[in-house]
Amino acid sequence: MEFREVLIILKDDLNKLEASIKENFQSDVLLIPTISNYLSNGGKRIRPILLLTSSRLCGYNNGNKHITYSCVVEFIHTATLLHDDVLDEAEIRRGNPAANLRWGNGASVLVGDFLLSRSLTMMAEVKDPRIIFYFSDASRRMVEGEVMEMINPFNLNITEEEYIGIIKRKTASLISASCRVGAILGKSLSTEEDRLSNFGTEVGIAFQLVDDVFDYASEETKIGKEIGKDIRKGKVTLPLIHLYNNASQKDRKLIEDIVKTGDIQREDFNKIVDLMKRYHSIDYTMDKARGYIREAKERMSNFKGSLYLNAIFSVADYIVERDM
Ligand code: FPP
Numbered sequence: 001m002e003f004r005e006v007l008i009i010l011k012d013d014l015n016k017l018e019a020s021i022k023e024n025f026q027s028d029v030l031l032i033p034t035i036s037n038y039l040s041n042g043g044k045r046i047r048p049i050l051l052l053t054s055s056r057l058c059g060y061n062n063g064n065k066h067i068t069y070s071c072v073v074e075f076i077h078t079a080t081l082l083h084d085d086v087l088d089e090a091e092i093r094r095g096n097p098a099a100n101l102r103w104g105n106g107a108s109v110l111v112g113d114f115l116l117s118r119s120l121t122m123m124a125e126v127k128d129p130r131i132i133f134y135f136s137d138a139s140r141r142m143v144e145g146e147v148m149e150m151i152n153p154f155n156l157n158i159t160e161e162e163y164i165g166i167i168k169r170k171t172a173s174l175i176s177a178s179c180r181v182g183a184i185l186g187k188s189l190s191t192e193e194d195r196l197s198n199f200g201t202e203v204g205i206a207f208q209l210v211d212d213v214f215d216y217a218s219e220e221t222k223i224g225k226e227i228g229k230d231i232r233k234g235k236v237t238l239p240l241i242h243l244y245n246n247a248s249q250k251d252r253k254l255i256e257d258i259v260k261t262g263d264i265q266r267e268d269f270n271k272i273v274d275l276m277k278r279y280h281s282i283d284y285t286m287d288k289a290r291g292y293i294r295e296a297k298e299r300m301s302n303f304k305g306s307l308y309l310n311a312i313f314s315v316a317d318y319i320v321e322r323d324m
């Protein structure tokens with residue numbers, strides 16, 4: 001199944017989600033809906049799509065809780081983006097000037113806080129303590145991942161395992177929770193719930209690895225954010241870890257010198273990208289991402305073949321095939 005067919009199958013749910021997003025970020029403090037609406041445009045809705053597909057796969061078919069929780073996860077995700085863009089001093093997000101650039105860091109942090117608080121009240125209204133637990137625990141893990149990244153700037157000696165550990169928290173935890181919450185809504189057996197949660201973790205790791213590749217090997221107009229930001233901000237991601245670990249002594253020295261300058265210029269960035277091509281660091285990272293998707297799908301073999309199993313596999317494939 002193609003990813004666009006998934007969007008067709010979920011069309012009604014996704015339309016309801018968009019309405020729910022707009023309704024729930026309302027406030028009489030007008031700057032809040034203004035920034036929320038601004039940032040809401042252009043999101044891929046990957047987490048809601050996984051939650052919706054997972055709930056349908058597990059047989060959820062009465063009520064609108066899947067829409068509420070899809071909105072919750074998109075709000076939590078949007079809050080993390082607002083906060084992350086402040087930390088990263090981002091200039092572009094989802095194809096537009098980043099909110100921190102347009103309205104300042106304070107407004108970005110506070111609107112992120114608003115969306116996070118709103119997600120809490122929405123969950124309190126449905127009163128499912130397990131779902132509240134999984135979403136708040138994922139939030140805790142994301143903060144831990146982000147702090148781990150923050151305290152490791154320009155560290156070329158970080159290992160691949162350590163790096164995967166960071167992105168598991170920073171990115172995969174919320175994607176995993178999205179899949180688990182879908183399973184909880186479908187009143188699945190705990191084994192199925194765990195399987196979907198692990199599926200989400202692997203898909204989430206793959207998602208971040210592809211994001212890391214885009215930072216070196218895509219275009220601003222495609223991904224809607226700046227290229228080359230990671231190395232400039234001292235974020236050592238898998239393509240760079242692979243390059244540094246495999247480069248010759250002379251090239252390692254060059255990489256160290258470039259990374260240490262802090263304010264990396266275009267020419268030096270291009271040198272790094274050329275080295276990555278020479279040492280196949282982009283291919284290596286993409287292969288890793290594809291490996292995680294393969295494992296994610298394999299662990300779902302206990303699920304009976306169905307429209308929604310094909311759909312969730314298609315979302316997983318899209319994660320590594322997308323160009324945005
Ligand atoms: C994007 O990474 C960032 C994340 C996936 C997590 C951000 C988490 C926080 C800021 C913690 C705050 C948590 C809550 C609950 C509000 P990236 O910078 O590599 O991706 P990018 O290229 O899209 O910016």
Ligand code: MG
Pocket residue numbers: 084085088090
């Ligand atoms: Mg960022």
